[in-house]
Amino acid sequence: MKKPQIILLTLLVLLLVQCNKEQQLSGPPPFARVKSPEFNPDSTITFRIWAPKATEVKLQCAALIGDQSDLLERFDEEYWRITIKPVTSGLFYYKFMVDGVQTPDPLNAVTSGNSSLITVHGKETDFFKVKNVPHGIIHRHLYHNPAIEAVRSCQVYTPAEYEDHPDKKYPVLFxxxxxxxxxxxxxREGKANHILDNLIAENKARPMIVVTPYGHTVEPGTHNWPFVQEQGDFIQDFNQVLIPLLKSIYRIDDNPGKWALAGFSMGGYHTLKIGLNQLDRFENLGPFSWGGDQKFFEENAPHVLHDPEQINKRLNVFFMACGKDDFLFERSEKMxxxxxxxxIDHTFHVTDGGHDMRNWRKYLYQYTQTLFQD
Structure with missing residues (x-):
């Protein structure tokens, strides 16, 4: 072979190698070349993950798997997969266990904490399913609180009819x-907007504004456990900054009985701490997965112990709820x-299940149907 031909052949080989490299670089990264989770026509679900150096991969989600195997099988050398048939419907938290290390599904953008979320639709999920009904809008607000020198955030849901009635004021649920x-x-996890959309469309709940404040007042990572931070900062932010801001933006009904609070876990604490000390404003309270004992009321709302008749006169709805497997169930029972x-007039709704959104979603569904029914 002549020298010019050798040079030309070498150049062609180099060009092909370069094209192959560029094609690889322009394509998706290895972990994104498969789909997970994937709902199959036979009602099974396939989970996949890229873990080329792993020796064992498991799927962690006992509520979804039941007694089926949780071991993934290797395929195409670098990937792992498992196909399961869901044992029930609902929204589930799941993770992969890769050689003993927990990780969320890198291909699933819907997460909560360090878990991925998946919804298997059925009878249990119908009340928060996205249906062909008018849908409200979720607005996000950033605002500054000079007292704590922090930029704060909150989300606000306005019902589907809000823009069509510019002169109408609406009750508000925090x-x-x-x-x-x-x-x-x-x-994101609670599907509160879908729950309200469906209830309002079915005339089971009044159109309302829903506000979800950010309950922490310190930057992430500055405390080992968020609840130990000074709760007074949040209450100051809520009362003195957030509420005036919202009233300046939204058509909120300020009449008696038109404001409500609810929350789960720490949010249940906020519900009681704020609501019981502002009964002239908040006449509807819904603490979920939370309970206050004698000491709690002595330190946070002593008038509840000393003047229960006044509490009954002020409150329209006092709706407690907790699951039997919740680690705070005993505390809720004591309250x-x-x-x-x-x-003191109240409702204590006891369900199966534990300290998770599967219960809190149901509690919200029930609680909102009791609000603003005058």
Whole structure:
């Protein structure tokens, strides 16, 4: 072979190699070349993950898997997969266990904390399913609080009819998240907007504005456990900054009985701490997965112990709820007993299940149907 031909052949080989490299670079990265989770026509679900050096991969989601195997099988050398048939419907938290290390599904953008979320639709999920009904709008607000020198955030849901009635004012429900959540939790995981859309369309709930404040007042990472931070900062922010801001932007009905609070876990604490000390404003309270004992009321709302008749006169709805497997169930039971002993009118809704959004979503569905029914 002549020298010019050798040079030309070498150049062609180099060009082909370069083209192949560019094609690889222009394509998706290895972890994104498969789909997960994937809903199959036979009602099964396939989960996949790229883990080229792993020796064992498991799927962690006992509520979804049941007694099926949780071991993934290797395919195409670098990938792992498992196909399961869901044992029930609902919204589930899941993770992969890769050689003993937990990781969320990198291909699933819907997460909560360090878990991925998947919704298997069925009878259990119908009340928060996206249906062919008018849909409200979720607005996000950033605002500055000079007292704590922080930029704060909140989400606001306005019902579908809001823009069509420029002269109408609306009742407002404030939803508080737990210590591991954010102002997005009630909409992202709780599907509060879908729940309200469906209830309003079915005439089971009044059109209302829903506000989800951010319940932490320090930057992430500055405390090992978020709930130990000074709660007074949040209450100051809520009362003195957020509420005036919202009233300047939205058509909120300021009449008695038109304001409500609810929240889960830490949000249940916020509901009681704020609501019981402002009964002239908040006449509807919904603490979920939370309970206050004698000491709690002595330190946070002593008038509840000393003047229960006044509490009954002020409150329209006092809706408690907790699951039997919730680690705060005993605390909730004690609060129920204390309120009953004091003669304070309330509802204590006991369900199966634990400390998770599967329950809190149901509680919201029930609670909102009791609000603003005058």
């Amino acid at each position: 939803l508080f998240h737990g210590s591991g959540g954010t102002d997005e939790s009630w909409f 129920d007993s204390l309120l009953t002993h004091l003669g």
